[in-house]
Amino acid sequence: MMGKSSNKKSSVSKVVMTSLLIWVLVGFILYPVLRTFQLSLVTDNGLSLSNYLNFFKTEAYRLALKNSIILGFLTVIVCGVIGTLLAFLVHFFELPFKKTLDRLLLLPIVLPGLIIVFAFVQLYGESGLVTKTIQTILNLEESPLRLSGLKGILFIHAYTQYVYFYINVSIAIKHIDRCTVEAARNLGASKWKVFTTIILPFIKPALIASSVITFMTGIGSFSAPSIIGGSYKVMTTQILLSKANNYMDIAATQVIILTVVSLMYLGVIRFYENKSRFVSSVKGVSIKPQKIHNPLIKLLLIFLAFSIVIFILLPIIAIFILSFVQPGTWMIEIYPKEFSLDNYIKIFTKSRSLAPFINSIVMACLTAILCIVVALPASYIIVKTKSKFKLMIELLIMLPWAIPSSAIAINMINAFNRPSIFTGNQILVGEYILLPLAYFVCLLPLMFRTTTISLQHLNDTYIEASKSLRANSIQTFRKVVLPIITPGIMGGTMLIVIRSIGEYTISAFLYTVSNKPISIAMVNGIFEYEIGLSMAYGALVVAFALGTSIFISKIPKF
Amino acid sequence: MELLALENIKKSYEQKCVLNKVNLSINEGEFFTFLGPSGCGKTTLLRIIAGFVRPENGSVYFESNNITLLPAEKRNVGMVFQNYALFPFMNVYDNVAYGLKNKKEKKKTIEQQVRKYLNLVRLEGYDKRNVSELSGGEQQRVALARSLVMQPKLLLLDEPLSNLDARLRDQMRMELKELQRKLGITTIFVTHDQTEALTLSDRIAVFDQGVCVQVGTPHEIYTKPVNAFVANFIGDTNLYKAKIENNKAILNHTTTLELSSDSTGDYISIRPQDILITDELRVAPNQLNGTIEKVAINGQLVEYIIMVDTLELKVIKLNTYTDSNDYVIGQKVCLSIEPKCIKILNK
Numbered sequence A: 001m002m003g004k005s006s007n008k009k010s011s012v013s014k015v016v017m018t019s020l021l022i023w024v025l026v027g028f029i030l031y032p033v034l035r036t037f038q039l040s041l042v043t044d045n046g047l048s049l050s051n052y053l054n055f056f057k058t059e060a061y062r063l064a065l066k067n068s069i070i071l072g073f074l075t076v077i078v079c080g081v082i083g084t085l086l087a088f089l090v091h092f093f094e095l096p097f098k099k100t101l102d103r104l105l106l107l108p109i110v111l112p113g114l115i116i117v118f119a120f121v122q123l124y125g126e127s128g129l130v131t132k133t134i135q136t137i138l139n140l141e142e143s144p145l146r147l148s149g150l151k152g153i154l155f156i157h158a159y160t161q162y163v164y165f166y167i168n169v170s171i172a173i174k175h176i177d178r179c180t181v182e183a184a185r186n187l188g189a190s191k192w193k194v195f196t197t198i199i200l201p202f203i204k205p206a207l208i209a210s211s212v213i214t215f216m217t218g219i220g221s222f223s224a225p226s227i228i229g230g231s232y233k234v235m236t237t238q239i240l241l242s243k244a245n246n247y248m249d250i251a252a253t254q255v256i257i258l259t260v261v262s263l264m265y266l267g268v269i270r271f272y273e274n275k276s277r278f279v280s281s282v283k284g285v286s287i288k289p290q291k292i293h294n295p296l297i298k299l300l301l302i303f304l305a306f307s308i309v310i311f312i313l314l315p316i317i318a319i320f321i322l323s324f325v326q327p328g329t330w331m332i333e334i335y336p337k338e339f340s341l342d343n344y345i346k347i348f349t350k351s352r353s354l355a356p357f358i359n360s361i362v363m364a365c366l367t368a369i370l371c372i373v374v375a376l377p378a379s380y381i382i383v384k385t386k387s388k389f390k391l392m393i394e395l396l397i398m399l400p401w402a403i404p405s406s407a408i409a410i411n412m413i414n415a416f417n418r419p420s421i422f423t424g425n426q427i428l429v430g431e432y433i434l435l436p437l438a439y440f441v442c443l444l445p446l447m448f449r450t451t452t453i454s455l456q457h458l459n460d461t462y463i464e465a466s467k468s469l470r471a472n473s474i475q476t477f478r479k480v481v482l483p484i485i486t487p488g489i490m491g492g493t494m495l496i497v498i499r500s501i502g503e504y505t506i507s508a509f510l511y512t513v514s515n516k517p518i519s520i521a522m523v524n525g526i527f528e529y530e531i532g533l534s535m536a537y538g539a540l541v542v543a544f545a546l547g548t549s550i551f552i553s554k555i556p557k558f
Numbered sequence B: 001m002e003l004l005a006l007e008n009i010k011k012s013y014e015q016k017c018v019l020n021k022v023n024l025s026i027n028e029g030e031f032f033t034f035l036g037p038s039g040c041g042k043t044t045l046l047r048i049i050a051g052f053v054r055p056e057n058g059s060v061y062f063e064s065n066n067i068t069l070l071p072a073e074k075r076n077v078g079m080v081f082q083n084y085a086l087f088p089f090m091n092v093y094d095n096v097a098y099g100l101k102n103k104k105e106k107k108k109t110i111e112q113q114v115r116k117y118l119n120l121v122r123l124e125g126y127d128k129r130n131v132s133e134l135s136g137g138e139q140q141r142v143a144l145a146r147s148l149v150m151q152p153k154l155l156l157l158d159e160p161l162s163n164l165d166a167r168l169r170d171q172m173r174m175e176l177k178e179l180q181r182k183l184g185i186t187t188i189f190v191t192h193d194q195t196e197a198l199t200l201s202d203r204i205a206v207f208d209q210g211v212c213v214q215v216g217t218p219h220e221i222y223t224k225p226v227n228a229f230v231a232n233f234i235g236d237t238n239l240y241k242a243k244i245e246n247n248k249a250i251l252n253h254t255t256t257l258e259l260s261s262d263s264t265g266d267y268i269s270i271r272p273q274d275i276l277i278t279d280e281l282r283v284a285p286n287q288l289n290g291t292i293e294k295v296a297i298n299g300q301l302v303e304y305i306i307m308v309d310t311l312e313l314k315v316i317k318l319n320t321y322t323d324s325n326d327y328v329i330g331q332k333v334c335l336s337i338e339p340k341c342i343k344i345l346n347k
């Protein structure tokens, strides 16, 4: 890229860049994990396993672990079934409004989990709108739905987390080579046989990959269990409890155990994944969507698709409508009757109410900047250089992907509740910056994936072609490099902003008065019976997410 | 004996007619080729025979039974796909055994048959190999074995040599023909390569934009093309629009060629090897003066482009020691064309 004279300079700058990067990754990702690990092992009697023994001896902790694992597996099953069926419905059969349906189905990925939980409570909770409607129509004594415990959590997970299966299976379906299906039929395979012996093996890698991310989000889920879990206690809520009671050694032990469960699942699946991986060596033609000839089935599918659309849009609509409810009016009636702009006026006029909104936006931007600044050079080193540290950088940067958010929060506390060389001897706990830093650690893998994919698209031959056409370095960068990498990186950045703006788990662990984010303000609003105000916060976040998601042309694959 | 008959087949995609009024009859044991440029509907016709596509009009008869509506999996027709369509998640053995398993054959029989056919395509010992680790030629043979093991009555090959490099293509071409002769299996071979078609086939059907324009043996197709398209597509030729009058073809106001017979048409075709380069004009019909414009040596042949006024002629000579083929660019030469070498054609 540069002349001979600057070769030395560029290799020096490469060394500096690599060292800085490793310094940051070790300091903010590895060191916090190790600190937590250390804390879990150090007791009053020196180094011992007594924290772990204590954990497994305590009934309540064992139960929480069991509940978390059950929740993880059930989330995989429920989301796997729903996501896979939806992917087949949209991409395997011929359906009207396919494109719209596809985009709608991707929507939950940009909606913050906490907001979905509240929307669901308002719709399907004991006194929710849908619940009351059904009760009135059917004239029931008791409310027919109860959004709590394991079933309630799973119901919400089904909505928020089928997307991983949906995206991956959809992509896999598009990559099925039509000729192999025809070859199978040519060799006498019935329709069912084709499905089990050809189609399924084609989508199996997608199923496996999606199960990993779904399991991790399942055991790491915090919003749903903490708000509607009730007596169904899981690890993430236990960790917050330990932290609130200042039992940091117990919290550390719980964090390590949860992380190990997550890593173990990842390990087992990776082993299995390697066995079911295949290389498709030819470029094939994708399958044509199957025509449905039976009009009854067709009608049924259209009805199903329509219901799904309603189900997906209902929470969003509910949030917007409830955000206009006149404060103090909607008490005993089933449906709210008086609407006004008061909630919004309150947010934008009272500085105490506006602060969380501003905080969240500022912290989301900080997070995005941190992510780009670290992810871009890391991807560059991984994709375009032969650095010896490639594997190390990749492992470090992807590590947070396998660690539940609540664990990341605890790790940050343990690492930065005392001066460290990585922070210039500053204590960060209690500081404004700790929260965006934790968001950054949590979302870095997502950004890294995006930038890596973008840089992979940047084939060196484009750059060479541009040079051979007499463009100089700056022109090449502007006219060739930027247009190729920008869309992907823009999309990734938007996703980071959206994810951090409504983040709840890490916020619940780390927020202080100075940086109270919007999610905490929402929860406070609910507990102070200011439902309309909470919904107005939610509506603002959702509107922001929907607005920005227009820029996300491609959601990175996990 | 007739094995397969196509009657009046028609198929269009989005109002675009891909196949029209195709009538063909293919005999048992025959090596039959569909030849035509890319996009002319060959694959579509093959997929109609295999049962993946339903024609809008017309019928497919197999052993005198109408199978137009029979599902693909019930037809005793084997197909080798252009991209081979091997199952990427199965090894070689499982790929070949796939069809037999669908037939619910006994495990012992399956193993025996798979081995037999893997040997036949010279892939013994490849059972456990992953198909993605195989070279193009090897993948091709797996695809072939996978179809042959089902002992189909009819084998369909969709451009089977097009994904191979030149040397391998020649070798596979021989092997394919040898295999077909040995097994005596009726084969429909699809290609856009005239050399493949001419060297392999018993009979050839030439397609142009979804219409079958000529059926015949390679010799018939080459020497008696029915129209300008066939003449031009099969083998090199000099094709000119001409006005035919009184046994003469008027090409432009300076060049007129004498013909041996008086038939009607608006094109004449002269094969490049039928034009003789001489040092001086002879006392015979069709003597022309020209200038060498281009010379290209193509191994055993030398190809000249010669201008006769504004008319461009392609001439081919054997590249031998005895012939003095040392014409250079710009040299003036004389040309001689025998009237019987000039074919009169319609569009």
Ligand SMILES: Nc1ncnc2c1ncn2[C@@H]1O[C@H](COP(=O)(O)OP(=O)(O)O)[C@@H](O)[C@H]1O
Pocket: B013, B014, B018, B036, B037, B038, B039, B040, B041, B042, B043, B044, B045
């Ligand atoms: N499934 C399809 N949908 C729409 N058009 C098609 C389809 N299959 C083939 N065609 C069109 O039909 C024409 C013939 O295609 P094909 O039979 O593949 O030609 P060939 O094999 O001779 O190259 C092409 O113009 C192609 O674009």
Ligand SMILES: [Mg+2]
Pocket: B042, B043, B044, B082, B158, B159
């Ligand atoms: Mg074709």
